[in-house]
Amino acid sequence: MTNAPDTTRCPHLLSPLRVGDLDLPNRVIMAPLTRSRSRQPGDVPTEMNARHYAQRAGMGLLIAEATYVALVGKAYGMIPGITNDEQASGWRLVTDAVHERGGRIFLQLFHGGRVGHLGLSGGQTPVAPSAIRANAKTYLEAGGGKVDVDEPRALGADEIPGVIGQFVDAAKRAMDAGFDGVELHGANSYILDQFTRDGSNRRTDDWGGTLEKRLRFPLAVARGVAEAIGPGRLGYRISPAGTGNSMSDSDPVATFTALGAGLGEIGIACLHSAEWAEDAGLARRSTDAAFAAFKHAASGNPASGVTISNSGYAPETADAWIAKGGADAVAFGTLAIANPDLVERIRAGAPLNEADPSTYYGGGEAGYNDYPTMQQAT
Numbered sequence: 001m002t003n004a005p006d007t008t009r010c011p012h013l014l015s016p017l018r019v020g021d022l023d024l025p026n027r028v029i030m031a032p033l034t035r036s037r038s039r040q041p042g043d044v045p046t047e048m049n050a051r052h053y054a055q056r057a058g059m060g061l062l063i064a065e066a067t068y069v070a071l072v073g074k075a076y077g078m079i080p081g082i083t084n085d086e087q088a089s090g091w092r093l094v095t096d097a098v099h100e101r102g103g104r105i106f107l108q109l110f111h112g113g114r115v116g117h118l119g120l121s122g123g124q125t126p127v128a129p130s131a132i133r134a135n136a137k138t139y140l141e142a143g144g145g146k147v148d149v150d151e152p153r154a155l156g157a158d159e160i161p162g163v164i165g166q167f168v169d170a171a172k173r174a175m176d177a178g179f180d181g182v183e184l185h186g187a188n189s190y191i192l193d194q195f196t197r198d199g200s201n202r203r204t205d206d207w208g209g210t211l212e213k214r215l216r217f218p219l220a221v222a223r224g225v226a227e228a229i230g231p232g233r234l235g236y237r238i239s240p241a242g243t244g245n246s247m248s249d250s251d252p253v254a255t256f257t258a259l260g261a262g263l264g265e266i267g268i269a270c271l272h273s274a275e276w277a278e279d280a281g282l283a284r285r286s287t288d289a290a291f292a293a294f295k296h297a298a299s300g301n302p303a304s305g306v307t308i309s310n311s312g313y314a315p316e317t318a319d320a321w322i323a324k325g326g327a328d329a330v331a332f333g334t335l336a337i338a339n340p341d342l343v344e345r346i347r348a349g350a351p352l353n354e355a356d357p358s359t360y361y362g363g364g365e366a367g368y369n370d371y372p373t374m375q376q377a378t
């Protein structure tokens, strides 16, 4: 008899994986999930947040929710920040609790860019590559009504190094707070995505105009963070064909091929794609192209080149996707919300809880820390 885990169910998904500097016991990744439950005022993580992540520590890697690197980039009410010592101390509760349970956790570094509101940013006008208002809504308080985002102002070229510096400072603060690494939120219409795609970046200076210039900002952020904390501690998330919040690009395959190659050259640990889009074929093609370019550029570097797929996967489809070589790991969003013991359930072939959207944003333990484990359900 051996004590080897039973990997007869979903053997690929449940197999170990090296990601940058980390060894994961399985390839089940907790996708970043905004829950708007930080302490107010101050956007400070709490013991309640620590319990949430600790419950999920059995997943190979947790990617903690979008966390703003500067108050002007706070796009939604009650999301946490990583801009001062108080917020860092709150995050320390989270990282300690996850590590006590044997887990690993990255923080998702976030700046909303043009998805912002004066009522969230302490009265600062949202900043963006170009002064184009998104057709997007936000909420000032979790559970409150939705409001239109404010019109942004275009960042001056002289201000851009400062924004890059905000990401770098936040990454260092996250590492000091005990995170195992960070993921740059380059997906879903926020500032990194806004610089990357030509629908939102209409600049004619060194930060826009050509594909190479549009990629200058995201790659400078990635390079700066990689230099500060080590490339093996860095991930990057994309959503190449997403059209939410007025996003568009004239050639997502070319754009994300070039971005994937650039990130692979920097040698970051992993590239993560939120693949859902109205045009599912384009989402697939642009993700596949980005992954291939990333792996090609990272080849020969054992601390780089891991790919993570996300959006709409069930354990079985994730396992088949990894077996086929589509990605090295799969991130789960709603399943991670509803199943604190997702890995144990997959291993046991147990039924999965369903998430309740009415408790996604704001509130307390209900719909957050009270989803039952298998033992609690029986």
Ligand SMILES: Cc1cc2nc3c(=O)[nH]c(=O)nc-3n(C[C@H](O)[C@H](O)[C@H](O)COP(=O)(O)O)c2cc1C
Pocket (backbone or CB within 6 Å): 031, 032, 033, 034, 035, 065, 066, 108, 185, 187, 188, 237, 274, 276, 310, 311, 312, 313, 331, 332, 333, 334, 335, 360, 361
């Ligand atoms: C409540 C909720 C909050 C989310 N917050 C974030 C976030 O902070 N950052 C991010 O990149 N994606 C976020 N997403 C997207 C998820 O990470 C994921 O891409 C999405 O749920 C699709 O994966 P799934 O089909 O496994 O649920 C969020 C999704 C939900 C449902």
